[in-house]
Amino acid sequence: MLINFDRTVAYRCGSCGEITYGDFSLFELSGGKGLSVECSCGHSVLKILPENKTGFKVCVSCLVCDEMHTFSLPFQTLAKKECTEFACPTALVGLVFIGKEAAVKKAVMNNESYVQEVISSCGLNHTGKNGITMLKALDKIQDLSDNESLFCECGSNLIDVEIHEEDIRLECCLCGSSITISADSIRGSNFSHLDKLVIPSKQ
Ligand SMILES: [Zn+2]
Ligand SMILES: [Zn+2]
Ligand SMILES: [Zn+2]
Known part of the structure; x- marks a missing residue:
């Protein structure tokens, strides 16, 4: 053998x-x-x-x-x-x-x-190799939102989340301020340990 x-x-x-x-x-x-x-x-x-x-x-x-x-x-x-x-x-x-x-x-x-x-x-089939990262980020964003820890500097907590292939865009539905977070920076930062996420207001 x-x-x-x-x-x-x-x-x-x-x-x-x-x-x-x-x-x-x-x-x-x-x-x-x-x-x-x-x-x-x-x-x-x-x-x-x-x-x-x-x-x-x-x-x-x-x-x-x-x-x-x-x-x-x-x-x-x-x-x-x-x-x-x-x-x-x-x-x-x-x-x-x-x-x-x-x-x-x-x-x-x-x-x-x-x-x-x-x-x-989960509707993220366009995210390619970032799929797992995006799923994880979405889960975290949901978590923050459930704990009222996701809001805009203007005071609004109506935040629209868009997932793209390379990044996530969070936009305040009230004043239109937004931030874009790349998949790379989600992986390279302590994103999953954030206790709140605040969108800087335009003003
Ligand atoms: Zn693990
Ligand atoms: Zn706002
Ligand atoms: Zn590698």
């Missing part, structure tokens, strides 16, 4: 949202050093590190939560399973896929179409 020691890992970059692939051999992990795969955008790294005698931990920054998630990966699972999938615990978006190349590619494709379905069911 021919044993295949080659494995592929794919992960969703917590910064740009793209799927990044890396190939490695089980031998590379046996030395106890672990390995890392960097996204081509240069802003995120997936790490597979020894956790204990029988397994590894997989660390990745999450696009949805803006924080690191750590998953346990027993060596037996890595050695035997075609593909192991780790999802964000809060949003069920697939973050890491590890296993044999063909199975990993298939799992990534399945997850991408699942994510697209969720995104289009």
Whole structure:
């Protein structure tokens, strides 16, 4: 029997949202050093590190939560399973896929179409790779609005929200003041931790 020691890992970059692939051999992990795969955008790294005698931990920054998630990966699972999938615990978006190349590619494709379905069911099917970021931002804006923490400097809290491919535009329905927030700045800032959002008035 021919044993295949080659494995592929794919992960969703917590910064740009793209799927990044890396190939490695089980031998590379046996030395106890672990390995890392960097996204081509240069802003995120997936790490597979020894956790204990029988397994590894997989660390990745999450696009949805803006924080690191750590998953346990027993060596037996890595050695035997075609593909192991780790999802964000809060949003069920697939973050890491590890296993044999063909199975990993298939799992990534399945997850991408699942994510697209969720995104289009929210009416955001034109947002492309920013889909998850926009969903998350919309959820946050809804949250702020529910807590009466979204308003315009003029005093109005009637705010119109427009989602575009690259940015979100918030416009005051009363005085017409607006702000535009890009997907990049949503990812690169503490947007999901804002406790209020105020639109500066024109005057
Ligand atoms: Zn990236
Ligand atoms: Zn998460
Ligand atoms: Zn206003």
